[in-house]
Amino acid sequence: MSADALPATALPRAARGSPGLLGRVARTIHLAWPATALVAAIVLAWEFYAQFSGIKPTILPAPSRVLAQIIENRQALVDNAIPTLIATLSGFTLSVASAFLSSVLVDFVRPLRRALFPVFIISQTLPLVAIAPLVVLWFGFGLLPKILLVALVTFFPMMVALVQGYDSTEKDMEWLLRSMGASRAQVFLKARLPSAIPFFFTGLRISITYAVVGAIFAEYAGAANGLGIYMLSAKNNFRPDLVLAAVFCSALLTLILFGGTVLIQRLATPWERVRKGGGK
Amino acid sequence: MSAPRLSLSHVSKRFETLDVLGDISISVAPGEFVSILGPSGAGKSTLFQILTGSTPPGGGVIAFDGEELKDASGKFAFMPQRDALMPWRRVIDNAILGLEVQGVRRAEAYGRVAPLLAQFGLAGFERHYPSQLSGGMRQRVALLRTVVQDRQMLLLDEPFGALDALTRASMQQWLERMWERHRWTALLITHDVREAVFLSDRIYVLSARPARVIREIKVPLPRPRGMREMSSPQATKIEADLLEALLGSSAIEFA
Ligand SMILES: Nc1ncnc2c1ncn2[C@@H]1O[C@H](COP(=O)(O)OP(=O)(O)O)[C@@H](O)[C@H]1O
Numbered sequence: 105m106s107a108d109a110l111p112a113t114a115l116p117r118a119a120r121g122s123p124g125l126l127g128r129v130a131r132t133i134h135l136a137w138p139a140t141a142l143v144a145a146i147v148l149a150w151e152f153y154a155q156f157s158g159i160k161p162t163i164l165p166a167p168s169r170v171l172a173q174i175i176e177n178r179q180a181l182v183d184n185a186i187p188t189l190i191a192t193l194s195g196f197t198l199s200v201a202s203a204f205l206s207s208v209l210v211d212f213v214r215p216l217r218r219a220l221f222p223v224f225i226i227s228q229t230l231p232l233v234a235i236a237p238l239v240v241l242w243f244g245f246g247l248l249p250k251i252l253l254v255a256l257v258t259f260f261p262m263m264v265a266l267v268q269g270y271d272s273t274e275k276d277m278e279w280l281l282r283s284m285g286a287s288r289a290q291v292f293l294k295a296r297l298p299s300a301i302p303f304f305f306t307g308l309r310i311s312i313t314y315a316v317v318g319a320i321f322a323e324y325a326g327a328a329n330g331l332g333i334y335m336l337s338a339k340n341n342f343r344p345d346l347v348l349a350a351v352f353c354s355a356l357l358t359l360i361l362f363g364g365t366v367l368i369q370r371l372a373t374p375w376e377r378v379r380k381g382g383g384k
Numbered sequence: 385m386s387a388p389r390l391s392l393s394h395v396s397k398r399f400e401t402l403d404v405l406g407d408i409s410i411s412v413a414p415g416e417f418v419s420i421l422g423p424s425g426a427g428k429s430t431l432f433q434i435l436t437g438s439t440p441p442g443g444g445v446i447a448f449d450g451e452e453l454k455d456a457s458g459k460f461a462f463m464p465q466r467d468a469l470m471p472w473r474r475v476i477d478n479a480i481l482g483l484e485v486q487g488v489r490r491a492e493a494y495g496r497v498a499p500l501l502a503q504f505g506l507a508g509f510e511r512h513y514p515s516q517l518s519g520g521m522r523q524r525v526a527l528l529r530t531v532v533q534d535r536q537m538l539l540l541d542e543p544f545g546a547l548d549a550l551t552r553a554s555m556q557q558w559l560e561r562m563w564e565r566h567r568w569t570a571l572l573i574t575h576d577v578r579e580a581v582f583l584s585d586r587i588y589v590l591s592a593r594p595a596r597v598i599r600e601i602k603v604p605l606p607r608p609r610g611m612r613e614m615s616s617p618q619a620t621k622i623e624a625d626l627l628e629a630l631l632g633s634s635a636i637e638f639a
C-alpha cells in the first residue's frame with residue numbers, strides 16, 4: 105500500500121492535499137483567503153480615504169497612484185532592486201556560512217559557547233540606525249558595507265537556531281549511536297546535524313526578512329544605488345508615492361525570498377511531506 | 385549450563401544523590417533469552433547504560449565471555465526504549481545505521497539487510513519513512529536495525545512498551561518465532577509479566593530503587609509457545625509467582 109492511499113480526512117475535499125494541480129490551487133486559496141481579504145479591505149479603505157478626504161497626494165498618495173508610479177518607474181525600480189537583492193543574498197550567504205561554522209565549533213568545544221554567546225547577544229543590541237552609517241563610513245558606498253550589515257543582523261538568529269537544533273537531538277538516538285561505536289563526529293553528522301534541519305529552516309525564514317531590511321538600512325545610510333537610496337531620494341523630493349512604490353518592491357522581494365526558503369525546505373526535507381498512515 | 389556470555393556480579397550505581405542500582409548479579413548464557421522484570425524507575429535502563437558504556441558502573445564486576453568487560457563496543461546490539469528511528473532516514477537506511485557506523489559500504493549493507501526484510505514484515509516498505517509506519521512496524525524496523533549489527537548479544541529495552549495490547553501480543557509472538565529461528569543471546573527489559581514469561585528462558589525480578597535482584601525464575605515452557613502454552617497451569621503458576629514478587633517488593637506504593 106502506498107503512502108498516497110490514505111483515508112479521507114475531515115478537511116474539505118479540495119483542501120485534502122492529494123496531488124493534482126487543481127487541488128493544490130484550491131488548497132492555497134483556502135488557506136490564503138483570510139489574509140488576502142484583510143489586505144484588500146485595508147487597501148480599499150486607504151483608497152477611499154485618500155480620494156475623498158481631500159488629503160494631498162504629497163502627504164498620503166492613494167494606492168492607485170502608487171500602483172501607477174510602480175508601472176511608470178518600473179525600470180528604475182528594477183534597476184535599484186537588483187543591487188539590494190545582490191547585497192541581501194551575499195550577506196545572507198555569508199551569515200549562514202559563518203553561523204554554520206561557528207555553530208559546529210561551539211557544539212564541539214562547549215566552553216566556547218559560554219564565551220561567544222554574550223558577545224553575539226551584545227552584537228544584537230547595537231542599534232542599526234547608529235551602526236549602519238559607521239559601517240558605511242568604514243567600508244565605503246560599495247557592496248561590502250551592505251553585505252556586512254545584512255550578515256550582522258542575520259547571523260545571530262541563524263546561529264541560535266542551529267545550536268538549539270543540535271540540542272533538540274533525541275537522547276536515545278545519541279545513546280544508540282554510541283552503543284554502535286560511533287565517534288563524536290559520527291554522532292554529530294548522523295544525529296545532531298539532521299535533527300537541526302527544521303530549526304535551521306525556521307531560522308532561515310525569520311532571518312531572510314531581517315536580511316532585506318538590513319540591506320535597505322545600509323543603503324539608506326549611503327550607497328551608490330539600491331532600493332534604500334531610492335527611497336531616500338524620493339523622500340527628499342517630497343514624493344511619498346515613490347517611497348511607497350519602493351516599499352512595495354522591497355516587500356515583494358522579501359516575499360519572494362521567503363517563498364524561496366519554503367521551496368528549498370520542501371525539496372530538502374522530503375520526509376516532512378509524507379504523512380502518517382499508509383501502514384499495514 | 386555453558387559458561388555465561390555475560391555476567392554481572394554485585395553491580396551498583398548511583399547518580400549523585402540517587403541510589404539507582406543496589407546490588408545486581410545476573411548472568412546470561414550463550415543462546416539464552418533472559419528477561420529483567422522490574423517496576424518503572426527501578427533502574428533497568430540504567431543497567432543498559434552501564435553495559436553499553438554510556439556510564440561507568442559504581443561498583444561490581446561485569447564479565448563478557450569470561451573476561452572483564454572493559455570496552456563494550458562491538459559486543460552488544462542495543463535497542464533503546466523509544467525506537468529512536470531517524471525520521472529523515474527511510475526504513476532501509478534506518479536499518480543499516482549500525483553497519484554504516486561500522487564503516488560497511490552502503491551497497492553491501494543493503495545486501496545484508498535485504499534477506500531479512502520479509503522475515504521482519506517490512507518487504508515493500510524499504511523506501512517508506514518512519515512516520516508512514518504503524519507502531520508495530522516501527523518496532524520491527526528498530527529490531528532489524530539491532531539484529532543486522534551481528535553482535536554477540538542483543539539488549540532490548542522495553543521494545544513493545546509503547547504499543548497497544550493487541551499489537552504488542554502479535555509482536556511478542558513474532559519475536560518468539562524469530563528467536564526460535566535465530567537463537568540470539570538476548571537480554572530483555574520489560575515491566576510486562578506475560579511478555580517476560582512468553583519470551584524468556586529465565587527471568588530476574590528487580591525490586592524498586594535501589595534495585596536488587598529479588599527473584600530468579602526459570603521458564604521451562606516448551607517452544608514454540610502459543611496461547612495454549614501460555615494458559616497451561618505451569619505458565620499461570622510462573623506468572624503468579626512473578627506478580628507476587630513484584631507486588632511484595634514494595635515496588636508499587638499506594639499514595
Ligand atoms: N544519566 C542520569 N543522570 C541522573 N539520573 C539518571 C540518569 N539516568 C537515569 N537516571 C535516573 O535513574 C532512575 C532510574 O531510571 P531508569 O534506569 O531509566 O529506570 P527504568 O528504566 O527502570 O524505568 C530514574 O529516577 C532516572 O531519573
Ligand SMILES: [Mg+2]
Pocket residue numbers: 428429430465541
Ligand atoms: Mg527504562
